[in-house]
Amino acid sequence: MTFEELELDDALCHAVADMGFSQPTSIQSLVIPDALDGRDILASAPTGTGKTAAFLLPACQYLLDHPRREPGATRILILTPTRELAIQVYEQACAITAHTQLVSGVITGGINYGTDKETLSKNLDILVATPGRLLEHIQKETADCRDIECLILDEADRMLDMGFGTVVNQIATEARWRKQNMLFSATLESGGVKTFAREILNDPAVLEASPSRKEKAKIHQWFHHADDLAHKQALLVHILKNNITNAIVFVKTRDRLQALKDYLASQDIQVCWLQGEMPQDKRNAALARFKSGEVPVLLATDVAARGIDVPKVSHVINFDMPRKADVYVHRIGRTGRAGAKGTAIALVEAHDFEMVGRVSRYTEEPLKPRVIDALRPKNKTPKVPPKKKRAKKKTAAKKTAKKK
Template identity: 40%
Template sequence: MNQQRKNTRPHGGKPSGGTKPSGPAKGGTVDRRQKKKKASTLDPKLFVKKAKPTGQAGFRTEKSFQDISLDSRLLSNILHKGYQTLTTIQDQSILPLLDGRDMMAISKTGSGKTAAFLIPIIEHALKDPRNYTALVVTPTRELALQIENEFKSLTAGLHLYSATFIGGTNINSDYKQLERKLQVIVGTPGRLLDLSDRKLLKLNQVNTLVLDEFDRMLDMGFVNDVKKLVNLIGRRDQTLLFSATLEPAQKQLIASLLHNPIEVIVENAGGTNENIEQQTVHVPEGADKFGMLAAMIKSPDMEKVILFAETKRLADRLAKKLNQAGVTAGQIHGDKSQNFRVKMIEEFKKGNIRVLVATDVAARGIDVADVSHVINYQLPMTMDAYIHRIGRTGRAGKVGHAITFVD
């Protein structure tokens, strides 16, 4: 591990408590007033691209996990999960992170980045479990839960402990979890700051800080929360930033967070997965857009579909109308309770519902195997949003499909 040092920290303002920025005005299936106020300016041609299947499961290399000097118990768990060879991001990240280096890593969604930072964290924790704490900060609840599930599967039988602290849950249940020594803490910014303010979470004991989906964290308005968390942590051994995209405007903030970092940029990280067939569907004026959607989804090829809507109200209406049309559907968005969101994702994973209707805020962190199609009911507002959305399909070397409706 590196010598501890004090980085120059930016100072954030009053914490937001994790409150999400206000979204666009709520509207119906086709809210004309909303469209006039805020319509996408992206060229629909950006959403058309032929798939070029690589045949690689998650951008894998030929390097085996057995080639890395890892604790034998951790290695056994890695192999038990079916991981044989490293993905590109893992190959370029794990060794520097084992050496204690700071890192800025840019890699596509679904490229194996969670294991890329968890494996070194676990290795460090095994060496000194009583004095080691890693904090993983994520923009969404679903992503936080996904990361902790991955940690638990990698640490089965290793006597390392973790907890997830997210909004939408009873904060009283967090107290008991914090009574135990935790090697890994995962959470969303608002809940973490709340627990720190209540003197329950001692952030100054964190050795390793991971900011996952850093780009999305900033997009969602968490910049001041992130700055406050960093200031409360203070001195630390290691800082990791993982992101799918990198904006030039973020570079100054990133430089203030990292000390002599390794930069890892997986080829075409800011682009879309080559395994995804991308196309648009034109909606003629006066046509029944929902009818076109329902007919499309009833195709047998649409085995497991994530349907993106721009507003919470629209997500609710689409899910209701799909069920009325005989298509099993559920929805997740920021107004739904955490228990409801977890239940919907589990039902989707099991195949009990064919279509999961989601907004961008709720969708980050959905980790479901074999999503056959991602459908955008409206043009996405940004390319970053589009990249992250369609990253839910075309995983593990399989061909996925992304369809965008164009009014």
């Protein structure tokens, strides 16, 4: 199937060709026909499979089919959980609308309110926003949602995890005259996502993509056993100095990030970093330096585990294991995108081995150990703990029978 066969406008097909795409991905092939028919969408797809274009293309086609008759406020509203993801969706919207007269804008927390005012004063067709900042503008009456015709929620599960559920519902109420809704989530199994969907969607098409072999991430995963922090640091330096094009290194706290940043600087390894409560201009600058290849290593806390879309990240390194197995999956999803090969390495101290077992069970893939000869651990590598078996409860009938 081609984009032309999906009955998309020539201007949009021209844009995706400019972006280097010749055929729609599985999630795009599923979503676009139903979305063009005006149906609400409830969809999930693995990271790196073209999800953003799956909602942008039909939204842009709607705008081209129903041109604005007179100046007005935003017609398509896209909400994202993080600032970085909002900027990336905005950039892709600009690329997809490059051969049209459609106008896009973005507002996020951390940006000067004067910049927001300038953005919102435009005759916007598409607005990408983080929920908290947009609600502030609604409450100050500096943003108008009455003209919104389509509401799109990207990474709805992450929005719920970050506590944005109530805010999103308030925004949806402000945009109550909309004609269509689309909700995208990494998983549709969460009870919170199902509740979200019931509150916002109307008889949606439920779509779960099974990516083709070409689209699936090819991520090689293993771990190194570290005796202690010093051993872990030595392993990291060895890995970063040998055959790595670029890498995202995840740590669990801001304090750990700062300490690791200073240590790597002492080892002549240049890094940039992302962490919570960081001014937006500095976050944007750090990402730009990493994306351009100016700096090969990006240190990040989990604020960057979702939504960061950097083409051709060769390695993801878990300097600290996360607290949850699903966070591990989101972290390593920064590599192996759009069918490219990637590598995920975990540096694991003894207290982290329980998480190794959880990750293996969650991903249904074994996380196997490897050893660097020059940095062999002195302590024996613990075995990955097996899944605990739940004891079966005896029913009252069985207990009675046993007594008799």
